Amino acid sequence: MYQVLYRKWRPKAFAEVTGQQHVTKTLLHELQSDRIAHAYLFTGSRGTGKTTCAKILAKAVNCLHPVNGDPCNQCEICTGIDDGSILDVVEIDAASNNGVDNIRDLREEATFTPTAAKYRVYIIDEVHMLSIGAFNALLKTLEEPPAHVLFILATTEVHKLPATILSRCQRFDFKRIAPEDMSKRLHYVAQQEGIDLTEDGAMLISRIADGALRDALSLLDQCAGQGGRVDEKAVTAAAGLAGREHLFILSKAVRTNDVPLALEVVDQLHSASRDMARVCEELINHYRHLMLIRSMEDASRYIVCSSQELDQLKEEASQYTMPAILHALSVLGRVLDHMPSVANRRVEMETALVRLCNPQLDGSNEALVRRMEKLESAMRSGRLTPSTQTSGTAVSHQPEAQKEHLESETVAENNIYQPVKETTAVPTKKKPSQQAVQPVPLTCWPEVLSELSQTAKPLHGVLDGSAAYEAGNRILIDAPNPLAKILINEAEHRDALRQAIQNQTGRRYGLGPYRREENSDHQDPMAALEKKLDALGIPMDKK
Template structure:
């Protein structure tokens, strides 16, 4: 009978476990010294070796001829534990046996001496699924078990395990296995199975397994069924991925704001029976890599990709800003959530592609920064010629004759300043406003007003007043209604700027400038001798 690769190549001793050396070294030393704990808690993501190490511990403590903490895998105890014939090692799925009655039966069995082995070992997988009653029933025997009993608890969700359980166990955290370690293991397994596996294909499988060795071996098993020669193309077809070439084409279309090309790329991928959820995940991974390229000094340490793809991503990252990358990642994260809730996955992904290809989709300050950066890139690349500096004109020195005294009228108002009249009925307007909008009245108690035609210019330093007028249409209408009630006229509202407006009374009181003084001043600037008699 055919045996799956992840079962066939499951490690049988601590030295065969890859990627978890910080755990296997400690366990080996404990077993070799005979100072192992009565309760262990293994936590980590799926496929990282929790159940495998649990069985190795069970064999190591019961092995008749241990070798430096490792089981020999040759004695009757090791072989019996491997084939399941020794009943002293019990593996319990806590997800389905999570009731208090199941734990009570376990407690009663644990009191009996082991039949064959030295220790009775209980492996509780997914222990976070135990009910509160089952946890309470387990606490006492977990704290003070019989000398011949060892408990090994495993979980993928450590945050759901009660502190009372954590405090009674020796905890080990299993890390996600790095992609290059998984790829090396896959190449070794493929060689032993006499299958041809390219390094790029092994790296792609490792990246898809997300740090889990079991998932990687299962994917390798699937690809072997596709054909003896395993390449990137065969992995892509088996898993339902979009090819890297199409992925780069889709990203280029989005980055260059070409929705038509983006839709063509999705259509081409759809013809190859692409899974749209997986394609969205690939896009998220692709733009995550672009983000790391823009942010990190050594992105190679964080990105798992073949050198050719890494160079293409670096080149692509030169023409897109960090703000746009973050915007695209946010939109794709929202899209992947919507894909799980809709039956029209292609339409949802096409909507996302069109939205991401719209250069006006970004809003706020990020949109402004993106457009400025795009303009700077175009100027640097020569797409838009930078304006040539205009030389400032040098005034020519001329002998200007002394002009005749002109008769000029009084100086008119500067075109930059406009004359306004004080509004004397403003206190009555504030009293009327008090009845209509108390909050706005409180903000305007120290204010003044001026009129200029049909404009009512308000002078108020209170920040609350400015905020209310800017954000609340109701406040603005309340002020207009109060002015209408007092004056019977409808005014447009505006702020009073002392630099832009001046009072009519101040203009009347200002003395007229003597034109002769102006002429004398001009003559002195030109070094023209003038004699006053």
């Protein structure tokens, strides 16, 4: 009967364990110096070698002919433990044997001496699944076990263990296996099994396994079952992942706001029976790579990919801004959380891409920062400049504050910063009744800003340092930040501002910008001083 690779190539000596030298070195020294503890706790993520090291340790303490601390794997004890004929080594699954009665039975068995081996070894896997009562029943035996008993506890969630258990064990933390170490092990296994494994295929398997060698060997077994060469293309097909080209096309579509292209790619992936959750995970990982490249000079240490793909990632990252990358990570992260509970994952993925291509459809803070950064970049490069006039429109030279009083309420409702087109006319003297109302400061403006800090935080941020003036049935806003004009022109923020003003004043006002009057006859004070000194014949030294 065929035996899967991760079982066939399970390490039988500490030297064969991959990526856990800090654990194996300590255990070997304890075995060589005969300083064996009565209880061990192995913690770490799945597939990192916890159960493997527990079985090697169980054989090493009972081996008849140990070799520098390692088991010989040839004596009757070692072979008996491997084939399960030695009953002195017991492996217990705590997920299905988690009750008080199970632990009581274990305590009763522990009092009996081993039948064939030197130690009776109990390997309790997933020990965090034990109930509180079971933990309490195990405490006394774990603290002072018989001399012939050895406990080895293994768990992936050490934070769920009581402190009383942790204090009674010698703890070893297993790290995720580095991709380079995992790739070497995969090449070794592939060579022994006669599998044609390429370098890029091994690296992709290592990246997918995420530090778990057992998962990597299982995926290699699956790829080898397809026949032929195990390269990047074969691994992509076996794992059900989106190919690299799809990820780059999707990120380009988001960058260029190309919604049709993004939806077309999703349709192709769906037609190929790709799992949308896996596609979302790969796209998140893709944007993580872009974030790392944008954040540091050399990100190759933290990105598992070929040199050719790294060049592609660098080129793509150079065309992205950090706010856009963070916005994509935020949206895709929320979508990935929701996918397990939605009926149609494709729709969820399409919705996310539409929001990424159109940040104005997303009300999150990340989307707003992305839009603001784009506006600031356009203003710095000269592609967008704040303007108070429309080209081809003649604007009268009357004081700006008075001109605002003559603008219609309809203009204020739709776009408060849209200039009013005026025709050049012969100036006529206005009657006193026609004079505009002089603006007066709005005393409750701090309270309005305080309310906005709760209801419209982005608008509150750009209105920092602003002032407001009441002029008849309109509120004129004096904001030093040019982005305030852009935000207030949006219906959502304009309505929030008007509602906050109404809550404080009890009246419904129109909105408009406040522009300070400019005195055309005003003269520079320095120029006036220079003129007076010239009249008196006093020279003025200009520096």
